[in-house]
Structure formats: C-alpha cells, structure tokens
Amino acid sequence: LGHSSTTYTLTPEQSANVQGARLSAAMAWHGSSPWISAVTKGAKAEFKRLGINVIAVTEAHYDPAKQVSDLETLTALKPDILLSLSVDSLSTKPSYLQLIKSGTKLVLLSNPISGFSHGADFAGIVKDDVKGMGEAAAQLVAKALFDKGRVGVIYHEANYPITNHRDSAFRKALKRFPDIKIVSEKGFVKKNQTAQLAAAMMIQHHDIDAIYVSWDAAAEGVIEALRISGHKDTKVITHDLGVNNLIDMALGGNMFGTVSDRPNEMGKLMARIGAGAAIGLDTPLYTQVHFNTVTRENIAASWQIAFATELPKLLQQVLKQSEQVKVPE
Amino acid sequence: MIRTALDQIALQVVDLHKYFEDSHVLRGISFTANRGEVVALLGDNGAGKSTLVNCLAGKLLPTRGEILINGTKQVINSPIKAQNLGISVVYQDLALIKEMSVVENLFLNREIMHSNTLLNRLGWLDKKAMEMRANKLLRRLGGEGIELQLPVSMLSGGQQQIVALIRAVNAGANIIVMDEPTAALGSEQCNQVIRLIRLLSSQGATIVLISHNLGQVAKLCDRAVVLYQGQTVADIAVKEVTQLELLALMSGKQCDGVSANQFSEYKS
C-alpha cells in the first residue's frame, strides 16, 4: 500500500463484478468550471460503462460550509462511491467521516485530507503533477522571452493547495533562468479582478514582457487589459484550456502558451478506483495524471487529450484561418 | 344664484355596503345628488363618511350595492376610472406626495406638455407654463404665500390643504367630493373656499361636501345626507331642519321635525 501510480485499470472479470454489484456513486465538487465539468463527464462515462448509477452531483461554490452541507445531504443517499475535491480539508473532514462510516468509498481529487489513512478512510487520490506543471509554465515563459526579460505574476491569493503549489513551483523553476526577473506580483481573490490588476501592473511597469496567471479563466481578464491598453507584445502564460484564450493564441494575440492537465482522464481514473475499492480491490494511494504544454502548434491535439471532445466550432474556424495565414510565413 | 338642471341626477348611490374583513362599516348607504347641487354628507366620527368617499373615488371597492353616474351603473375600481367618470376628490388625508414640490403635486398626472410636437410626444414637460398656471390657481384660494418649489412636507397644515383643494378643483370634474376640505383652514381661506364651491355649483358641478361645521353646511348646502353607524338615516333639505335637529340625527336619535323614513322618498 501507499504506492504511487500513473494508471489504474480493471480486468474484464473485475468490471463484470462491478456491474453485478449494482453500485451507486455521487460526486461532491468544490466549485464549477469547464475543468471540473470535464472531470465529471469523464467519470460519468466510466461509471456508465461499469453499470454504476450516478445519483447526485454537488458543487460548493468554493464555500466549505456549503460543501459540509452537501456532504451531509449526500449521506441520506448512502452512495457506494463518492468522488470529491475538498475545499477545505479541515472543516470537511467530519462530514467525510460520516459518509465513510456508512460504507461509502471515497476517492479524492488533488487535495489530501490530513489524518485520513489510505485504504481505511479513502481509496486514493488522483492528482496532477503539480510541480511538473509549474515547471512547464516556467519553461513556456522562458521560451516566450528567449530566456531574457521581465515577468509579472498574477496569483490566486487564497488558501487553495493545488494552485498555491503550482504557483510556487513556477516561481522556483523560473529562478533557473538568471536573465528572467519577476518585477511585479499581485494577488487576486476573485477571478474577475484580474483585468484591474493587470491594467494596474502594466501602468506601473510598462516594459513587462510576460505575465503568468494562475489559471485560464483568470487569464481572460489579463488578456482583456493588455488588449485595451495596447500591449500587443506582452505574452501570457497560464494553466488549463479555455476556448477564448485558445482563440487568442491561435490568432497570435497575447496568449502564448498554457499547461494543460487531462481532466477527462482524471474523471475516468477516479471512477475506476472507486469501483475497484467498492468491490474490495486494492487501490493506489496516488495516481498522477500527465500534462501537456500547449502552444499555437498543438492546440487541437491538446484539446482532444484533455477533454476527449470535438474542438469547438469557432476554434476550428479560427485555427483553419490562422493556418492559411501562416502559409506565406 | 341660479341652479341649472337641478332635476338631473348626477350621482346616485343605492344600498352600498362595505366590509373590512368582518367589520361591517357601510351598512346600506343610499342617496342622490343632482347636477349643480351642493350636498352635505354628515355624520359622527367613524360614521363611515370617508369610507364612502373612498368607494366613490375608486380607492375601495364596495362589497355590495350600486353607484350610478349620470344614470348609468358604474363599477369604480380604480381612481383612474373615477377620474374618467368625471369624479374628483379632496381626500381627508389629502393624498399628496409629501416629498414632491407644490407644482409637481398640483400637476401630477395632468402635466402640461411642451408645445413642440416632437417634445410633446416624448412627454417633455413645460415647467414654465405649469408654474404660471400654479401661481394663478394659488392666488384664487388665498395661497399666495405658498412657495411653489417647496416640497409639500414643508408646508403648514393649512397650506397643504389648499394645495389638495386646488388640485381637485382644477381637474374640471363634474362631481367633486370634498372630505372636510376646510378643517385646517383659517377663517379667510374658509370663506374663499365657500365662495369657490358656490361658483362651481353655479357652473353645474355637483358637490358632495363633508364637514363637521354645521354653520358652514347651513350656509352652503342644499341638502344634507346624514350617516349614522354606516347607514343613511336622513336625506333632507337643509332649510327644513335646525342645527340641533341635525345633531340629534347624527347621534342616532330620532327627531320630531323629520322622520328617518322621510328620506326613503328619495330612494330609487
């Protein structure tokens, strides 16, 4: 036990066992975003394949009190499997314990819960290579600046382990490039503040060459501010995929590159681990999912890997156009 | 003074009842008012006079009974309806908008619009015209001292009453119901109001006047309708009764001169 893995599969007989067990599953997420939707979608597909009935999905608006309520409400349904991302491990812990007591197998996404023991309390954690993603983002910055330039950082100023770790991994990795300097750092509490922050940052430091933002949705505001203030050459690097920023990237705008994990795969893995645990199989403590570094060249491929869906129509169009534009280059 | 068309019934109320939840406030009110007549509506405090006024004004819907205007049965279910039927009311509580200025109150819903066709369509106000008009109207009722731009809340009690009166009178209505219109007025203003009422009735308007001042009633009114605990107990020519007799009727006592049944002649 206590081992780490990059994948987890069920044999055909195991799958058949699961199907025979007539299991039910619920999901209790921290909030909502395209990313978590993709995880949910992956999990639902896998549950369906395994004949498991999904009975409820909740999202807590990033509010621990709401998540506690959600979890308490789910106890009434007595699900066999619960997939969850905890907003705040400390305050949600008692409610998880209540569910676990009634026989639910818990699979966690990203955030561990301190004091929980693998096997007894939870079946496993599926997570990103957070450190790797931060480092990849630093690589992207270096690539965008040709190893030399000034960088601004707009980070999520809240107690939220995944983004906190990713951001600090980025900062640490950037130190390896001696000619790249972080000249300004500003924290945001809500993602709709980033336009204001970026605008202010650019007014104070006209010569910033690249801005790193904690995640895609927050980066939209940064790009808006850069666009309006006419900073065409300032590059933006972030995490996750979003249509809007990908279009900007494809059109050669401010968006330079992003680091994307694989939410669909994460969902599938969680579902499988939950199913395995529910029929009494051993499950890995950690299951880590790979990520992709996304730039203009590999947008379509990365999208497919991350979400396992068609590329959105508008993005397809834009990509086609920009390829035509690229020909004479 | 010449009364015109006295025989035309302008307003007729037949067996009107009003309940508030289970309290029966109007218990059968019947009376008529002819064109050009000044009819007094008398009654003790709480007799139901203002409730009746509210029914005529479209503020309250009677539970039962009929109201006929110029001989036609009407359901007066909103003040707008009452207005369209040519009824104008001075409410006992004045019903002014205290936060708005005197001119604004005088012309609310009767704004004078700009003469330019386009602006007129937009509802653009002609503030100058309204102010000039307001000044003229105020002078007519002894309200010269009233500052047009002051919010009504800053006027004295009597000044507020003058504003409410002018507003009602200015509507050009055929039936004007006045609920204690001179309660807060000084003697001089009172006299002006009396003169105004005489003028209006001589021009053919029907006036229903509520007043606790029997002297005023005797001077001004043709007929008196007396309410007692929500019922009409008398409908008599003012000249035929003394003030003492009226007082007796108002406090529910029968009196020698007039029997309560006498008024049934006026019914239907």
Next chain:
Amino acid sequence: MIRTALDQIALQVVDLHKYFEDSHVLRGISFTANRGEVVALLGDNGAGKSTLVNCLAGKLLPTRGEILINGTKQVINSPIKAQNLGISVVYQDLALIKEMSVVENLFLNREIMHSNTLLNRLGWLDKKAMEMRANKLLRRLGGEGIELQLPVSMLSGGQQQIVALIRAVNAGANIIVMDEPTAALGSEQCNQVIRLIRLLSSQGATIVLISHNLGQVAKLCDRAVVLYQGQTVADIAVKEVTQLELLALMSGKQCDGVSANQFSEYKS
C-alpha cells in the same frame, strides 16, 4: 370655576426666531402663559403656529430666543427633554405610528410594566392593564367605538385625533400644547374636549390651544396671542375683543380696540 395660582408664569417665550435655511419663519415671538391658564395661539395659515409648537416640543431648535419653563431658561433640544420638563403636545399631524395599534400608540414610551419585580426589570409589559386603562381613557373623550387592537391607520380621521389627544392628556403634564386638536372632530366630541380642557386647567395645567374656530376660543380661552407672519402682533384678554377684531389682527390689520403695542405690557 376657580383658577389656581394665576400669577405663576408656567411658560414664557422671549423673542423666538426660527430660520429654515434662509426662510425666516418665526421672526420674534414673545408671550407668557400662566399656571392654570388657557391661552389661544391664533394666526392665519402659515403664520408659524406649528413651527412654534415644534420648538416647544423639542422637535425643532429655535435659531435664536429663549424659552423659560417655570421661570428657568431651558434649551429644549429633544422631545424627551420637553417631556421631562412637563410639556406634552398634540401635534397637528398627530405624530402617531400608523402601523401600530391604538393601545400601543397610547402607551408608547409610557408602557405599564408587569408588577412582578423580575419581569418589571426586564421591561415585561402588562398588556391587560394597558387595555383596561385605554378603554377608560377612550370612553372619557367619546372614543367608545374605537377598536383597541386596530392599527391607527385603519381609524377614521376623527378617531385618530382622539387617540392623539388622549395620549397627550394622559401624560400628566403641566403644560399641554394642542395644535388644532378638534379640527377633525364632530360636535359632540368637540364639546367633550372643551370640557376636558376646562377640567385640566382647573387642576392647574397650562394649556396652549391653537384653533381656527374663534367661537371655541371665545368660549374656552382666557387670553389670545395672535401671530402674523411669524411675529406676535397681539396678546390680549379674550373678553376684551370681538371675533372681528381678532380676525383683523390675524390678517395683519391694526384694529381700534387694541393697539399692537398693548401686548408689550405683558413683556417682562
């Protein structure tokens, strides 16, 4: 009727001025009222009577001038202060809380508390006692028909005025200022109020009465103070003038019987 201690000055107002922004509403008001006296405060609409009342009640702070209660200069900067000085007021706009019931209004800030010491400390109300008391008080002023638990907004205009009156009278104050207390009342209720005022003054209370009804003033009051455009233009014994003379004073005219200077004798 025996007037007690007529020579004791209960209330003295000396050269009172009040500005509202730049409008000079009170321009030098001076008068005195002795213990047990009924003083009429007369004046046309907008003369400044209610403004003066508000200054005495602590609702408005005069811009300049002095108010002496029982010979001592006082700054009446809040209604609570006025209450503590033994001044009680019937406001022209009644100042009742329309959303609250009749009993609640009658006893607001004068609640009867439960007799149990602990509950009394907590401010626990004795609702029964208040209702019984209220019933008694209402009967005294012809308000028998008033439903105690009804919110004041549902009472008729006259009934509301009775409630306000009772509230003021029930305070056991030495100086009672009444701003048109009978404006909305019927004749019978009016008479009851007049009797009540006589009773109170015979018990030593000082009454300042504002009324547009000069007949009532003549019957009831000892002295009349006349305001014209914010100034005291006369302060005379009611017996010495006719109603016509008073009317003349109120409209700013000098009259033969009394010179405006005459009242300066009253000034200290």
Next chain:
Amino acid sequence: MMKLSAQVTANTLVYYTFVLTVVVFTFVLHSSAFFSVENWLNIVRQTAPIVVMAIALNVALSAGQLDLSIGAVVALSGLIAALLLPEYGVVIASVVALSLGGAIGAFNGYLSLRLAVPSLIITLGTMVFLNGFVRYLSGLESIPILNKPFLALFGGGSIWGVPTLLLWVLGIAVSVYCVFNYVQLGRHLLATGANVTAARAMGVNTIKVRIIAMSLSGFLAALAGLLYAGRMQSARYTLGESELITVLAAIAIGGCSLLGGKVSIWGTVLGVWLIGILNNGLILSGFSSDVQMMMKGVILIVAVGITFRARKQ
C-alpha cells in the same frame, strides 16, 4: 395598498406550512431518502447558523437599520473563538467573541447615527474591512477547534436525541419573539423602525434604540459564528460570507419588510428552512447543478406566490 400592522403576526404560519408541504410533495416523487429523520435533522443542523443570522438581521431591520456586516461578524467571531479556545477555554473564548460582535454592532450603529450616513453604507464599510481583517488574522488558514466543551455546547451533538443546534435555534427564536411581543424594548424597536419621526416625537430615545438594535444584531451574528465553528469543528475566514443573499431571501419570504417596523421571527425561521429544504431536496433529486439552480428560482417564485395569495385571502 394599506400597510399592515407592525405587530408580530403568527397566523401567517399556516401558509408557510402549506407551502412547505407543496414543496415537500414535489420531491417525494423523486427521492425517498428525503423523508428520513436523519435527513430532516441534517437540514436543521445545516441551517441553524443561517437562521440565527437571519434573526440577527431581523432585529436590525425591525428598527429600520440594514446590517450587511453580519456575514463578516460571523467569520470574525468564529475565528476569534477558535484562536482563543486552546489558551483560554470555552467561557472566555465565547464571551470575547460575543462581546466583540455586540461591540461591532454598537460601533456600526453609533457611526451611522453620528455621521448621519445610512446604516447600509457603514455596515458595507465594516463588512469590507472585516473581510480583509479575518483574511489577515487567519493567514487564509482554517483554524481547527478541538475543545470538547465548546463542541458540545455549540457543535453538532445532541441532547436527548434533539440536536443542540435545534435547541439554540428555538431558544433564540423564542427569546427574540418574546422581546418583540412582550417587552418594552420590542415596542420601541418597532416604533422606531415604522416611523422614526413619530417615535422621536413621542419621546422614544430613537438613537439609543437604534444602537441597541445594531448591537443585538452584531451579538446574534457572533453567536451564529460560534454555531458555525461548532458545527464545522473549525473556523475559516470564509464563514458566513456567502450567506447574505440567503438570509435576505429568507427574511423577505418570511414576511419581514426590508423597510423596517415589521418583524416576523417564525416566518424567518421557516423561510430559512424552506430554502434549506429546497437545496436539500434538489441535491437528492440528482439534477445537475445548473438545473438545480433553475428549479430553485422557479420554485422560489411559485412557492412565495402561493404563500402571498393565500395570505391575502
């Protein structure tokens, strides 16, 4: 269009029960788990701190004051208690937290009257300030609470099978109900809220009364903070932050006017429970969160519409 009595009316209760039943039946068709005792106790526990917040706001509103800072006071109180508990124990921690709540309320009230600024703006300022302060104080970390007596007193436990949180809710609701129905202070609060000018003219010390209203509101919000902390066995800077809109909704549904002079304690309690039941039922019904939100909006309008029509008749 006539304003109704400022008195506390209990007879509206019936209609709420009616609405609740309607709502209940909507979910019965979907989920049987809904009808377990366990689930109902869940709802009661989940909504307990919110009920107390709503009562706090009710007290402020009764005197015509709006208190936006209750959410922030909840967070502060929970945090202060959590920080003090390990060293000073349950008595001192709770007393300090509650007094602080009351003091903040009094400060809001005093400032709003002193500066003659609407309480809305002052409490907005306090709210923003405290939001920043609790973030600073907590360093964005959750503070665990391990103190047994505290958790027994304010936490998710039970006494004779009745959840402590339910006892708190009922105790507070009954006390506040009594204040408004049987005590002088209640009358003065309502009179001030209904018509400051008239209340002042009648000699009510409206300034004192409004400051008391705000202090009580702060005090009760702090108590809600303790209940939150007890239930979650920890305190966090986000506590109560997002409940303001729920609280406003519950109060409006409960029949308390936002314009002051009216109060409806049991209406408020039922309002919060109604929303709690809605959330719970919708989750149990297994809809996606989009659909949950859409249905919540529709049911809210329909339920309230039925209530109001029923009440009118």
Next chain:
Amino acid sequence: MMKLSAQVTANTLVYYTFVLTVVVFTFVLHSSAFFSVENWLNIVRQTAPIVVMAIALNVALSAGQLDLSIGAVVALSGLIAALLLPEYGVVIASVVALSLGGAIGAFNGYLSLRLAVPSLIITLGTMVFLNGFVRYLSGLESIPILNKPFLALFGGGSIWGVPTLLLWVLGIAVSVYCVFNYVQLGRHLLATGANVTAARAMGVNTIKVRIIAMSLSGFLAALAGLLYAGRMQSARYTLGESELITVLAAIAIGGCSLLGGKVSIWGTVLGVWLIGILNNGLILSGFSSDVQMMMKGVILIVAVGITFRARKQ
C-alpha cells in the same frame, strides 16, 4: 429627520468632487502612476458596465422596486449576443439581447404586481433561475466574440481619443437624467416610488409605471451586458454576477434611497467611479489584498462620512 425632496439634486456634486479629491490625495503619496491619463481612462473603461448597471437599478428603485436580477440579466445578454453574433450579425444580436433584457424586466414587474409579492423576492427568483440558465447555456465556457462591428460599437476602442465606453456611460446618464427631470414618465416614476397610495389616488397608473420601471431596468442591464461583452471580447456566465454589492454601494453613496422616490444619476455615476478609483489606487499602492480590503472599508466609511457631513451643511 424630514425627508428631502424627491427632485434630482445636482448640487451634491460638489461634495463628491471633494471626497474624490481626498481619496486621490491618499493615493498620491503612494503612486505616481495613478495620475496618468492612461490610468484614468483605464478606470473609466473598467467601470463603464457597472455604471450602466447602477443606473438600471436606480431606475427600478425610483419607482420603489428592487431589482436583484440585473447581474444575471447582464450575463444572459452578453451570452445571447455572443451566441447570435457569428450567425446573425451585430444588429440582430444586440436587438435580441436588449429586448430580452426588457422582457425579463417586464416579466419581473408583472409577476411581482400580479402575485403581490415584493419585487425583491421575484427578482431573487429570476436571478437564481437565470444564473442556472446561463451556466447551462454556456456550459461554463467563455464564448469568444470576433465580430468587428460589435467590438467597435460596444468595445474598448476610442472615437477621437474618447473611449467608446465613456460615450456610452455619458449618453445613458444624460438620457436617464433628462427622463427624471424633464419628462412626464420621470415624475410618475418618482411619485410612485415616493408614495404608491397617493400616486394611485391621483390617478397615476402605478401598475403600468412600475412595470415600465422594471423593463427599463432590465433593458439597461442588458445594455451593460453588451458593454461587458464588448470590452472583454467574450461573454462569460459570471459577468456581472459579483457586481451587485458594488452597485448597491455606489447607489447608496450616490445619495439614492433604497426606499424609492429618489434618484441621483450623477451621484450614482460618481459613486461607481469613487469605488473604481479606490480599487485602482489600492492596487497601485502595492498592499496585499488583506490590507487593501481593510483600507477600502475604512476609506469608504470616512469618505462617505465626510460627504454626508458636507452635504448637511
């Protein structure tokens, strides 16, 4: 304690300017970048949609109605426009989005009057429903906008050096100001808001007036949505969601009463700008966000306190 005139007063302007100056000087000490033209244009652009939202709420409040759904209408309008633009072009997309906003407002107004439920509750229901609906419609994704004419019309560009967004703000503010000061409708809105009973007694069709108020509010909110979408070159389901409290604050600071019957268009515009300047200045000052929040709370109270005292004199 006397209520002030329902008229629109322009003379309070001076005091805002005063407060603004105070605030400005607070930041001058910290940052010189604050004083660049670029930065001021930046503030104007960022606050533009919020100003329009605030004016929308002002219109609703003038008639005594509270409209909580404006945030959700903003999101819906932006989204609808973004979805329609690629196929139908700028005219149809904007017209549909704006009409939808107006229709939702009219629906709110109608329902609130028909069911005799406070507009607060109805619009809360609409808000929750629409929040769910836009999430469903967008799939939580931002929808990009590439339509050039749309971006030129509503976007972050400039005409003769003046940002388009500023032109929109001024245009709308002037129009609404005129409605309230020179047009019959404005009088009727204010009369209805100040005293429905009296307005009705005077023959004002208060029902129609209140429905118009809500429709206008919805229409303007939808316009704010287009401005947001234009500025961000995309539409998101979260647009406008969290601005409700800013809008309320700005309106209260601007001197418009939440009780209806009063309106203060320029006060509202300046109120939003004041908050924008505060945010901007604090960001430039380089404080951590905790300290920024704390200072924001304090400055808000102080600035408004000064304004109100100054206005009183």
